[in-house]
Amino acid sequence: MRQADRRILAGLAAPLVGGALLLAAAPAVAAEGGLQIYPDRKLLYLIVGFAILIPLLDVLLFRPLFRVLDERHERIEGAKTRAEEVARRAGELVQRFESAVGQARADAEAERQRLLEGERREQVSRVAGEREEAERSLQAARREVGRAVTDARQFLRRDAESLAREAAARVLGRSLS
Secondary structure, X not given: OOHHHHHHHXXXXXXXXXXXXXXXXXXXXXXXXXXOOOOXXXXXXXXXXXXXXXXXXXXXXXXXXXHHHHHHHHHHHHHHHHHHHHHXXXXXXXXXXXXXXXXXXXXXXXXXXXXXXXXXXXXHHHHHHHXXXXXXXXXXXXXXXXHHHHHHHHHHHHHHHHHHHHHHHHHHOOOOO
């Protein structure tokens, strides 16, 4: 409770308690000795007791109670402030974490693209090398086949003449020498 609220409460306590005591006092009655406004000294004792109790209650009860309430209010406000600070820091940390994760993903993607491009170049180079090797093998095979065809033609020409003479000799029935 704030200081101003305590003052208002303390200021209202005395008149309220005093008024309640006056209303609770026994009505004035006429006695044999005449009209008595104060039937006995009880009311005077009650007022004096009340006047003594108010400062005592203020010192012993109200001030410690208000101090505890003020401390409680301050602790609650402090806890709220700390909670807001922790939430703000947590938000900053989450934001930094998300930023770091995004950067790491971007770096990983760039590295993956770099490695992929390197592998592509290497694959193209290997394919080109293998293509050249296949072309050389094909050229060698063509030369080999060309030589074999040439050798076969020469062989067939030599044998063709002798076979033609032999065939003609058989057809004619005589030797062609």
